[in-house]
Amino acid sequence: DVELLESGGGLVQPGASLRLSCAASGFKFSDSAMTWVRQAPGRGLEWVSVIGGSGVNTFYAESVKGRFTISRDNSNSTLFLQMNTLRAEDTAIYYCVKGLNTAGDYWGQGTLVTVSS
Amino acid sequence: DIQMTQSPSTLSASVGDRVTIACRASESIATWLAWYQQKSGVAPKLLIYKGSTLQSGVPPRFSGSGSGTEFTLTITSLQPDDFATYYCQQYNSYPLSFGGGTKVE
Numbered sequence: 001d002v003e004l005l006e007s008g009g010g011l012v013q014p015g016a017s018l019r020l021s022c023a024a025s026g027f028k029f030s031d032s033a034m035t036w037v038r039q040a041p042g043r044g045l046e047w048v049s050v051i052g053g054s055g056v057n058t059f060y061a062e063s064v065k066g067r068f069t070i071s072r073d074n075s076n077s078t079l080f081l082q083m084n085t086l087r088a089e090d091t092a093i094y095y096c097v098k099g100l101n102t103a104g105d106y107w108g109q110g111t112l113v114t115v116s117s
Numbered sequence: 118d119i120q121m122t123q124s125p126s127t128l129s130a131s132v133g134d135r136v137t138i139a140c141r142a143s144e145s146i147a148t149w150l151a152w153y154q155q156k157s158g159v160a161p162k163l164l165i166y167k168g169s170t171l172q173s174g175v176p177p178r179f180s181g182s183g184s185g186t187e188f189t190l191t192i193t194s195l196q197p198d199d200f201a202t203y204y205c206q207q208y209n210s211y212p213l214s215f216g217g218g219t220k221v222e
Contacts, residue, residue, distance in 0.1 A: 044204065044215060044216075044217050044218045045153070045155075045161065045204055045206070045215040045218075046215065047206070047212060047213040047214060047215060050211070050213070059211040059212065060212070061212045062118070062212060095160055095161075100151075100208070100213075101151040101163065101166045101206065101208045102166060103166070103172065103173065105151075105163040105166070105172070107160035107161060107162075108160065109160060110160060
């Protein structure tokens, strides 16, 4: 069975950095594009970033471009999101998603990031 | 960037009702549109992709239609399990984008 387990969330101060991880299992990780989607408390869904299976191709939302970096370790089936210069508006649940909008679409349970002084 | 607009933002309905949710794209996205259902405190669940393709395991009372800039999600007979928030999402071009959501209550 597919499993996506996010970790690394927590409470940080504005300007700080945080690295999220998503441990994947149950499928051939290197064959799947992987996506981060976030949801601020009480708000809608926001697409954050995507990375292709090989790790070469990446895309970002304008709101995080230049501050966040998506990467992957295919040998350990792990997806990462390095978040720098965090702002209060980055406070959200961050979901790791396999195969967004495809028949293989699968979401993790999410990890909460809170940016507050 | 493509903006996605859903209407209404909130919809009051009863069990057995036919429910329709609209989604409009700021430019043509062909049929590169997905619909998600989200219940409180849980990750979203894919209902429909490519505009009208039902995800495996999703009941046939859900259907999607439209192309270009105008799309619709229809629930033919609302069931108790369907009270949730629904989002459309375009994947025609990056950055991908979601609609603001429609809460069915």
